Amino acid sequence: MIVKETSSLGKLIIKGVPKEKAKCMIVENHYSHKWCDGGFGKYNFGIFRAEEPDKCLGVAVYGYMKNPKAKIFTHSNPQAWMCELNRMWIDDALGKNAESVLIAASLKLLRKADPNIVAVQSFADGRLGCGTIYKASNFRYYGFHYTRFLRNKRTGEMTHEQILTTTTSATGYLRSNIAYLIGDLEVLRVKTYRYIYPFCKHFRFVSSEKPYPPYEKGIDPVEWKRDTTKIKQNIVALLDKVAA
Template identity: 35%
Template sequence: MGRAKEIIVKVIPSNIANDFIKKYHYSGKVVQNSKLHFGCFLDGQLHGVMSYGSPLDKRKVLPLVHTKEDKPVLWNEMLELNRMAFDECLPKNSESRCIAVSFKLIKKNAPHIRWILSFSDGTQCGDGTIYRASGFVLTGIVENSNTCRLPNGEVIHKMTLESSPLQPRKELGGASYYALTNGKYNFNKYVKAVKGAILKGYQLRYINLIDKTCGITVPIIPFSKIDEIGAGMYKGEKITILERKNAKEV
């Protein structure tokens, strides 16, 4: 693992984490409900950030994991890893080590947390290489038609609109999402109004059980399925897992 063992992972203030995310995350955006931020330091310099928080829609994700008594985990007993960004300065295997250390810190300081959820953006970024290397299991692959590219190049996700439907939006001339849709969720109407284009791709859902006595209630999908359905992506490039493996062996 080399110098990856020398990385220090510790909690950092949200303003420092958010500034780093805006600079290094491919979206350039933070998630407003991120509450717990870990910084990854090497030689005293910040080179990575992992932000955890509650999912935007708890009702859909809580049934994914049950306790050993076969009851749903409570809303405050899980976290979503909803932003992760690293610069190019860290050594190989740094990301998976940082995730592992953050899990240990969560388990020590917040022992009520039972599981971690995360999503991989196979439309713009990748299919979850780091999650697979960090012991997550794949529990969902869905075609993604919830992302829109505006004429100015900005990318907007449907959940951004639906989580703050009354917020004025510059692309709507200051009107809110609800003002456009008459108080309804209507992403297609928004896309048409802003003259945007739907980005096609996949979203992949990963789960990691911190509490090993819990159980996942949905089928675990073999990683080979990613290539089978054409969902492979790495650093924004459509490429299969097999192609990446073969390239390393050359």
């Protein structure tokens, strides 16, 4: 537990919270409304007002990278691994700068929880901005890549491109690709900004650090050319599997 005295937010407590509590808060309140059971929530920290120590007003969720085995850094510790700040949400009732307080305190708690964590990675969604909060929290910037999202024209739901390209989740692949084939999905491109907070000087990322990006946010419609014949073949094969 960390107790933080602030001039504008009052006395705050940052402490660990159960995974199920963090999951419920993220699914209900985070703009994505999504949680990945495979990698999210190995460590979860909540923020509370000292006068209401049982009323959680936000959570920072730390878990595994999308590809935990990816060789994207070097370190002298053979057990070293890089954690990821998967999700964060804070109630507006807490006020300005609460995000910075939660990040700073949860990073300290994370280091104590697992000494083999040598860095924390997080990504800023270009739909919301370029990651100003990470700059304020002294994360280092390592560039951006483009991510495709698909918006359902009927429901407005946003889907990451990954669900349309992997058959790991058969039902997800079927639903999303049928929607794609019948023209229900609008393809959009977003910048995804990578930020890393190293815990020690021995950590080395595979690419060089870059100057912080200028402020920008937005989303652009794009074309996505795909092999529709292969998609149809996959759908038929998966239907037989699901309906068997």
